[in-house]
Amino acid sequence: MPTPRVTLLDVARRAGVSRTTASFVMAGRTDMRISAEAEHRVLHAARELNYRPNLMARSLRTKLTRTIGLVSDTIATEAFAGELIRGSLSTALAHQHLLFIGETGGDDTVEMQLVQDMLDRGVDGFIFASMCTRPARPPASLRGHRLVLLNCLADDHRIPAVLPDERDAGRIAARTLLEAGHRDGIVMVGETPAEVYAARERRAGVEEVFAAEGVTLSGTVECPWWPEPAYQAVYDFFASGKRVTALICLNDRVAFGAYQAADRAGLAVPDDVSVVSFDGSHLASWLRPQLTSVAIPHFELGRLAVELLLAEAAAHEVHRVAMPLHGRASVGVPRPRPA
Amino acid sequence: MPTPRVTLLDVARRAGVSRTTASFVMAGRTDMRISAEAEHRVLHAARELNYRPNLMARSLRTKLTRTIGLVSDTIATEAFAGELIRGSLSTALAHQHLLFIGETGGDDTVEMQLVQDMLDRGVDGFIFASMCTRPARPPASLRGHRLVLLNCLADDHRIPAVLPDERDAGRIAARTLLEAGHRDGIVMVGETPAEVYAARERRAGVEEVFAAEGVTLSGTVECPWWPEPAYQAVYDFFASGKRVTALICLNDRVAFGAYQAADRAGLAVPDDVSVVSFDGSHLASWLRPQLTSVAIPHFELGRLAVELLLAEAAAHEVHRVAMPLHGRASVGVPRPRPA
DNA sequence: CGTCAGTGCTGAATCGGATTAGCTGAGACT
DNA sequence: AGTCTCAGCTAATCCGATTCAGCACTGACG
Numbered sequence: 001m002p003t004p005r006v007t008l009l010d011v012a013r014r015a016g017v018s019r020t021t022a023s024f025v026m027a028g029r030t031d032m033r034i035s036a037e038a039e040h041r042v043l044h045a046a047r048e049l050n051y052r053p054n055l056m057a058r059s060l061r062t063k064l065t066r067t068i069g070l071v072s073d074t075i076a077t078e079a080f081a082g083e084l085i086r087g088s089l090s091t092a093l094a095h096q097h098l099l100f101i102g103e104t105g106g107d108d109t110v111e112m113q114l115v116q117d118m119l120d121r122g123v124d125g126f127i128f129a130s131m132c133t134r135p136a137r138p139p140a141s142l143r144g145h146r147l148v149l150l151n152c153l154a155d156d157h158r159i160p161a162v163l164p165d166e167r168d169a170g171r172i173a174a175r176t177l178l179e180a181g182h183r184d185g186i187v188m189v190g191e192t193p194a195e196v197y198a199a200r201e202r203r204a205g206v207e208e209v210f211a212a213e214g215v216t217l218s219g220t221v222e223c224p225w226w227p228e229p230a231y232q233a234v235y236d237f238f239a240s241g242k243r244v245t246a247l248i249c250l251n252d253r254v255a256f257g258a259y260q261a262a263d264r265a266g267l268a269v270p271d272d273v274s275v276v277s278f279d280g281s282h283l284a285s286w287l288r289p290q291l292t293s294v295a296i297p298h299f300e301l302g303r304l305a306v307e308l309l310l311a312e313a314a315a316h317e318v319h320r321v322a323m324p325l326h327g328r329a330s331v332g333v334p335r336p337r338p339a
Numbered sequence: 340m341p342t343p344r345v346t347l348l349d350v351a352r353r354a355g356v357s358r359t360t361a362s363f364v365m366a367g368r369t370d371m372r373i374s375a376e377a378e379h380r381v382l383h384a385a386r387e388l389n390y391r392p393n394l395m396a397r398s399l400r401t402k403l404t405r406t407i408g409l410v411s412d413t414i415a416t417e418a419f420a421g422e423l424i425r426g427s428l429s430t431a432l433a434h435q436h437l438l439f440i441g442e443t444g445g446d447d448t449v450e451m452q453l454v455q456d457m458l459d460r461g462v463d464g465f466i467f468a469s470m471c472t473r474p475a476r477p478p479a480s481l482r483g484h485r486l487v488l489l490n491c492l493a494d495d496h497r498i499p500a501v502l503p504d505e506r507d508a509g510r511i512a513a514r515t516l517l518e519a520g521h522r523d524g525i526v527m528v529g530e531t532p533a534e535v536y537a538a539r540e541r542r543a544g545v546e547e548v549f550a551a552e553g554v555t556l557s558g559t560v561e562c563p564w565w566p567e568p569a570y571q572a573v574y575d576f577f578a579s580g581k582r583v584t585a586l587i588c589l590n591d592r593v594a595f596g597a598y599q600a601a602d603r604a605g606l607a608v609p610d611d612v613s614v615v616s617f618d619g620s621h622l623a624s625w626l627r628p629q630l631t632s633v634a635i636p637h638f639e640l641g642r643l644a645v646e647l648l649l650a651e652a653a654a655h656e657v658h659r660v661a662m663p664l665h666g667r668a669s670v671g672v673p674r675p676r677p678a
Numbered sequence: 679c680g681t682c683a684g685t686g687c688t689g690a691a692t693c694g695g696a697t698t699a700g701c702t703g704a705g706a707c708t
Numbered sequence: 709a710g711t712c713t714c715a716g717c718t719a720a721t722c723c724g725a726t727t728c729a730g731c732a733c734t735g736a737c738g
Contacts, residue, residue: 007694018718023696033715055459056398057694060723065395067460075428081421085414089442093449098456101440103428110432117437120394121406227625253625260627263602283622286566286592288599346724357688362726372686396724399693 006049014045022046026053059122066097068309069118071111072129072150075103081131084150087302088127095310097124108139115139125309128152146314150305153197158316162305165320166198166278169294170205172325173248173276176292178213182246182274182334186210189221189234189258190250202250202278218244223257225250230257238265245334246274252281255291255330270332280326289329297321345388353384361385365392398461407431407648408439408457410450411468411489420470423489426641427466434649436463447478454478464648467491485653489644492536497655501644504659505537505617508633509544511664512587512615515631517552521585521613521673525549528560528573528597529589541589541617557583562596564589569596577604584673585613591620594630594669609671619665628668636660 012022017038024032025042045051059065070088075081085101092099100123102114118126125146128138136152138159149161177186188206192199210216219242223233230253238261249255255277259269267273269289277284280295300321308315351361356377363371364381384390398404409427414420424440431438439462441453457465464485467477475491477498488500516525527545531538549555558581562572569592577600588594594616598608606612608628616623619634639660647654 005694008696009694019695020697020718021716024717027696033717035716038716052455052459054399054461054694056395056404056461057723058696059395060393060399060694060725061696063723065460075421075424081424082414085420085440086442089414089440093441093453093456096456098439098441098460100437101424101428102432102437103425114432116391117432117435120391121404121437122393122395231627256625286595288570344724347726348724358725359688359727360686363687366726372684374686377686393724396693397726399695399724400726402693 005054006051008053010049011042011045011051014049015041017042063122064124065122067100067121067123068092068097068125068127068306069100069102069123070127070129071102071104071114072131073104073106074131083298084129084302087299088306091303091306097310112139115141127305127309146309148305148309150301153318157318160308160315161318162301162308163318163320164296164301164323166201167205169278169323170202171209172294172323173278174206174209176276176325176331177246177274178209178215180274180331180333183215185218185243185245186248187219187221187244188217188248188250189223189230190225190254191222192250199250206248223254225254227253227257227260230254231260234258234261235264238262238267244273246276249275249277252277252279252284252291252293256283256287259287270330272335274332274334275330284326290327292325292327292330294323295326297323344393345390347392349388350381350384350390353388354380356381402461404461404463405436406439406460406462407436407464407466407645408441408462409466409468410441410443410453411470412443412445413470414442422637423468423641426638427645430642430645436649451478451480454480466644466648485648487644487648489640492657496657499647499654500657501640501647502657502659503635503640503662505540506544508617508662509541510548511633511662512617513545513548515615515664515670516585516613517548517554519613519670519672522554524557524582524584525587526558526560526583527556527587527589528562528569529564529593530561531589538589545587562593564593566592566596566599569593570599573597573600574603577601577606583612585615588614588616591616591618591623591630591632595622595626598626609669611674613670613673615670623665629666631664631666631669633662634665636662
């Protein structure tokens with residue numbers, strides 16, 4: 001430390017008042033009578049000395065640190081983290097809070113250590129984020145602490161949670177195709193394990209809308225949610241002679257693989273086959289034509305989580321954030337099917 | 340807080356010793372004589388009560404918080420942040436440190452607030468990360484505090500910095516092409532503004548190796564480092580009838596655009612044209628064929644920055660981290676040029 | 679038998695704020 | 709003149725650690 005830090009006592013002395021008075025003025029408290037004159041002197045002294053309260057000392061007394069712990073299983077997962085962290089960060093900062101960030105990598109031991117380390121530093125609350133929307137089991141040491149789940153749901157539904165409205169995203173994707181005129185020959189691409197919330201809900205949303213319109217999926221191409229397996233699976237699908245008018249890819253990486261497969265199969269997007277997808281990643285906007293994708297509102301998710309955590313009244317509900325549709329270029333009017 | 344926290348005094352009482360003794364035992368200090376007997380009793384009591392020291396109280400006295408502030412201009416930038424933060428995080432955690440993360444968005448006012456907020460919370464040091472490797476000007480309020488620059492260089496070279504060895508990356512890219520047999524018809528894609536370190540150095544590395552081998556670049560396709568403009572520029576280049584054997588794209592996004600352009604121009608990678616690139620992003624591995632890319636060692640950069648910051652002796656040098664070559668599929672033997 | 683060197687430990691101060699309890703002096707009222 | 713009220717402030721304590729200064733006891737030695 002360069003300049004030995006200015007303390008409240010320094011300010012008080014300079015203003016010719018007691019530490020108590022200075023403290024009350026700085027805290028802006030009106031429950032003690034302080035003359036305008038004294039208040040001004042304190043404020044002036046504080047400014048002159050460039051006083052900054054020592055938050056550690058304050059926290060020792062108040063038990064509040066204006067600090068939040070953001071614990072996630074995976075930060076690295078492509079794009080996901082960036083905007084989500086940005087949303088949390090800027091919102092926290094707007095409330096004069098700072099964010100501790102931690103990554104567990106799915107390891108319970110690491111998670112315990114992380115939570116303990118944050119607890120030892122007196123964080124005011126936790127945001128538990130999962131990057132793959134699966135059931136969460138926040139550690140027991142968090143009992144009694146403020147907690148918001150982000151992109152995951154606990155078995156115990158009394159913990160407030162923020163997550164994208166995946167079901168509605170499914171509806172949006174389905175409607176986008178219906179509105180373009182697609183009815184027959186729509187195929188879903190990507191596996192849908194029951195325990196993966198996003199998979200389950202996206203599919204449910206699609207099927208809900210289709211059912212209401214009397215439309216049925218022509219099939220599902222099962223594959224992990226990555227470009228390479230999606231490419232293989234979709235190419236095999238095309239190679240087997242099956243023809244479709246549209247693909248609903250369960251995320252943008254799958255759609256990327258599908259684009260590559262369509263290309264190799266000599267099918268043009270969207271003239272020969274339309275594609276809709278989920279995530280709204282950068283990748284989607286880079287594809288040619290731009291991929292039609294129902295976007296995860298990362299920034300908003302992060303923002304809302306922090307907002308809920310800092311809210312006066314503790315929320316207890318599950319908050320679903322709308323997923324906006326990005327791009328339209330990969331959806332076209334279906335070709336009249338070859339007789 | 341659920342259970343009223345156990346304090347050192349509780350431990351001391353239970354062990355039948357003074358707070359002082361308990362403190363020395365817990366700190367593992369040997370400069371005061373403590374009987375094995377007493378030591379054992381304290382340790383035992385601490386375990387029984389599940390004692391955890393209040394780090395805020397400790398910090399108040401010691402001025403050390405075991406906390407680092409990571410300030411970056413942009414966290415969101417695709418992929419960049421993820422691994423870099425992971426590297427910093429896991430290293431910090433290994434040293435029992437926690438990371439405050441902040442993003443300035445390039446806004447100096449935000450930067451000031453962020454740094455102040457972190458300073459007020461007594462961070463032990465700062466890592467200043469820039470996502471676009473340009474000259475950094477760390478705020479004056481950091482004078483006298485530990486600081487490591489990450490992915491950027493200050494005008495004042497006495498501040499320790501960690502950055503990828505971009506020059507060598509250029510050499511690697513150049514050699515990769517030379518070894519495959521390319522000599523004529525190599526073109527660089529992407530603009531190289533002088534103030535962007537990565538651009539300057541990558542180009543310099545390429546030219547250094549080429550010069551040593553008597554090879555000359557056949558030209559440069561100028562365009563911003565994004566898929567769309569790269570696509571346009573490269574397609575126009577091909578459309579103008581120019582033919583090349585290899586492209587050196589200044590990052591993976593540019594390479595993505597180049598792939599699209601090559602595809603539209605009916606050129607196959609790598610049979611008709613080889614492509615090397617920089618960044619080693621996920622995108623590179625998803626392209627078909629997989630993109631040959633000199634990777635930014637994000638994780639290692641983050642790791643090293645934290646390691647330097649926490650090192651006993653303050654480093655003062657610039658540390659350049661080697662950039663590994665990823666993938667080989669997009670580089671092939673050059674076609675005999677049409678006479 | 680006095681004292682000197684260790685050994686093993688404790689009391690009190692300290693860090694920088696927040697907070698509680700209470701004090702002083704002036705004017706109003708009786 | 710006595711005392712009540714109230715405005716305007718201060719002293720002292722607390723938060724939970726670290727750390728300085730020093731005390732009591734034991735055994736050895738002259």
